[in-house]
Amino acid sequence: MIFTKEMAHQQIAELLEVQSGLHIEAESETQIELTGDIFINCKSKGFFLSENYPVQIVIPLNSNELPYVIDNENRIAKDYPHRYDNGKLCLETETSIRIRFFDSFSLVEWIREFVETYYFSYEFFQRYGEFPFGERGHGVQGIVETYQELFHEKDPIKVFALMKAICEHPYRGHSLCPCGSNQKLRLCHGPIVMKYYMDNRLNKIVQADYKNIYDYLVNCYEQLRYREKAK
Amino acid sequence: MKNIYERQKDILSIIQGLDISPTLYHNAVEKYQALGKYLNDSGLKAEIYPQGSFAFGTVVRPSAKDSSASYDLDFICQVMGSRNDYTPKELRDKVEIALKSNKTYADRLKIDDTCFTIEYADVGEIGFSIDVVPAADESDEVKQRLILKSLVPVLIDTAISIPKCNNMCKFRWITNNPKGLRKWFDEINAPFLSSSKEAEQMRIFAENRALYESIEEIPNELERSALQRVIQILKCHRNNYYARLKDGDEIKPISAIINVTVTKIAEHFNPNCTVFELLNYVLSELTIYGEHQYITEKDFNQKYGFRTVFSRPDGKWFIENPANPEDNLADQWNNDERIPNRFFQWIEIARKDLISSLEQKDNTQFRAILENGFGSVSVSEFLGKKYCGEATPRQITSQTAARPYSAQ
Structure with a gap:
């Protein structure tokens, strides 16, 4: 799960191929920051989502910490219960993410399975007042x-x-x-x-x-x- | 540059596709007239006439969950005489016996608390069912009482009484006035209809050359005004919106509320408008009425002037049926607050989907909005792959989907 700088760059290159609205914003010895728009195009339960979302994605280096997403332009409503005050999105329990990627982490899959689904649940909730797949307890x-x-x-x-x-x-x-x-x-x-x-x-x-x-x-x-x- | 006009036209083509076709219309008319003839021939002097969306010309294919669902068309079977001539059960039994004694109807008959449903499943590709509600003329005494209360007393003469079954399977009379409501609607709709008459006749004629030899043959009932189209758009959007809710069937607003509130709002609007000018106005007004949720009746009147389509005296929701002053169409809203809450949330979503998204969203986003608003089957049926992006939307599997969390 621990990203070296080289591994991170390799995965970022793969990610930018599918999410071309993102770019590297900043880089240090401890983390790489991506910013820009991610495009989400998915469907479930009869609901379709095709939308761009401005995000900041932080990838910690040489650390056991998971990558995370910040809603840097406040697209998620402030009162939504799964967004921290600092804009960080509560995608899933760390357990779910760590177990999903216990043998190897993939930024592309992480965006697809956790970030895209997060925005899908959010938009479904805003429209219908219900979570399409449920929500985790706090x-x-x-x-x-x-x-x-x-x-x-x-x-x-x-x-x-x-x-x-x-x-x-x-x-x-x-x-x-x-x-x-x-x-x-x-x-x-x-x-x-x-x-x-x-x-x-x-x-x-x-x-x-x-x-x-x-x-x-x-x-x-x-x-x-x-x-x-x-x- | 987004072509808003083309997008509006595409929404209209979906609605036209979901409207009853001329072939089905003629079939339904033939069937209900044949039913009327049969009842009279068998000795039950009765008049059958349409009510609800078939009478208003605002039919849309009903179910968002089942794209091949049949149309439900509502009719009144008004037996000669007034309610004083029968008990409610006697009247209902008379109609039931007559329907059951003919094999054609008996084989297609379903019976519930209020009406008899005759299913015609095999007409063309999509079938229809006729819901027949037995009725008798309302008593003079009740009519006098209604006239005193009514803002439009001239409508009351056609009031009827319907046998209604309570929980104990005992029947009682309830008052209704579908003819009066249709008369009220037709008068408001007339200027809208005459504004679009020529274009509508041309459209129907062009689309149904095999059916009509000249424009004169097209029945007026098939023409649609901007007002009728707005009602159809909202009904269709409502069907799809509430179909996604777990409690949607319990809290879905009845069509009568859409018909009456939209018509009342449109009454003072320019009848030469386009469908989307009227839709924009109606949705803006409905949004204003949503303020009733948060402020008192007095504050609402001070802030928004003379707006009386929805009111909330003493905190109770009230939408008057123009043809029956004792009928509060929002009765259920006062028993279950989920209904008004969700109604105004839906209005907000409809406004976003049908007005602002047309200007703001790119083609792929617009396609998603269309599928959410009108159902993917209908959108594909009438627009094909128009506005689809290169990539098809990825299906999220519910069972394994991530769920939002909060560690704090």
């Missing part, structure tokens, strides 16, 4: 939802138990599934979650998210205890 809730989908498991408690097992134990198909079904892992969630045990890159992503969720829960618990004591 904060930790959105991360848990991402794993609910990845693990094909609706129960967030079971998802958390699976994440814990992935972080703390090696894969053993004959052991009981951490979800509590009393079935062997290989006959239960095993086939879906096995890759998160086995692939070191995926495992690292789960570890980071598990730690975040764990810390969040501990913090909530401590706040509750503090409030109880204060009573």
Whole structure:
């Protein structure tokens, strides 16, 4: 996932072939900035979007940070819930993006799958007042939802138990599934979650998210205890 | 340089394509007149006449979800005598028995709470259904009451009573006046119609040479004025807009609201206007009426002067049916605030799509706006690939699509 300057330039060249409205605006040792218009031409749910959007795209170099998009000309309404005050767009959970590109990152695919879909959802929402594909919950809730989908498991408690097992134990198909079904892992969630045990890159992503969720829960618990004591 | 005139013409060609064709029109007339003859021959003295969009000349192919959907044409079957001569159930049963006793109608018949539907599926490529609502003349007592309340008392004479089924399957009378409403509409529409008469006759004649030998043979009912076209454009845009909403079927504004409000707004506009001049004016006025959502009736009247198409005395929405002063067309708006909220959001979108986008957007963007407003099947059917860019729009798969998030 980490971009060297050379890799970044190679991918930017590919991107500019499909998004010719963009250009390199600034470049330093730590990041490359692209600005200009991206053209979005897609459809879903009977809605068509064909539009140019002015953007600033920042590609961090030699860092684990993901590229991001800034709505530098305020095309997204200020009250839209998925735009930060500084103009940064909340495209998806980092988990979704990192897992999608866990083996190799593609700027072209990232724009296509995450940035274009973001603008599509935005325009659909502005027109119909509904999100065409839904929206993620804020904060930790959105991360848990991402794993609910990845693990094909609706129960967030079971998802958390699976994440814990992935972080703390090696894969053993004959052991009981951490979800509590009393079935062997290989006959239960095993086939879906096995890759998160086995692939070191995926495992690292789960570890980071598990730690975040764990810390969040501990913090909530401590706040509750503090409030109880204060009573 | 964008050719706005050509874009307007293309929108009109979509609407013309979605209008009822002369062949289908003649077929429908033949069918409802035959039904009237049959009922009278079988001893039920009744008059069948069109109501709603078929009477107004504002028919559009209905469903945005199904491009091959048939036209729903509405008719009143007014049985001789007044409501005092029957109970509501007796009147309904009389019409039902008559329809069921003829195999042609019985085989095509569907029955619901208010009307009898006769489906004609195989006429040309697209079929139509005839909705027949039984009715009797309204009582003198009720008519007198309506005359006292009405701003146009001369319309009240044609008021009728319709058997309406409540939740317990018990029938009661409700008052309606489709003939009066048509008379009101025709009077306002007349100057608009005469302004476009010659051009319309030429158009229909040119498009239907096989059907008519001379212009004189073209029925007046097939000509369309700017007012009728504006109503058709808005109905079609509404169908497509609300079809995309999860709760669209529950909150879609009824056609009567579009017919009546647009006609009232157009009443004082120059009848020699183009369709898009009138559309622009109507949408601007409807946008102003949207202010009723945020300010009091008093403040609205102070700010916008004498505008009475929509009003909100005591916070309740009111759109008067000009032919029935006791009928508030916005009744449902007061039970479900989603209806007015979404109605005025839709007006804003329609204004963007149909007015400002024509000037601002390039061809590919305009194509997307057309497909959103009128449905991709209809746009392709009547415009082919016009305005399409080199690349076809990429399909986003719902199941795997990214969803916006916020970490904060």
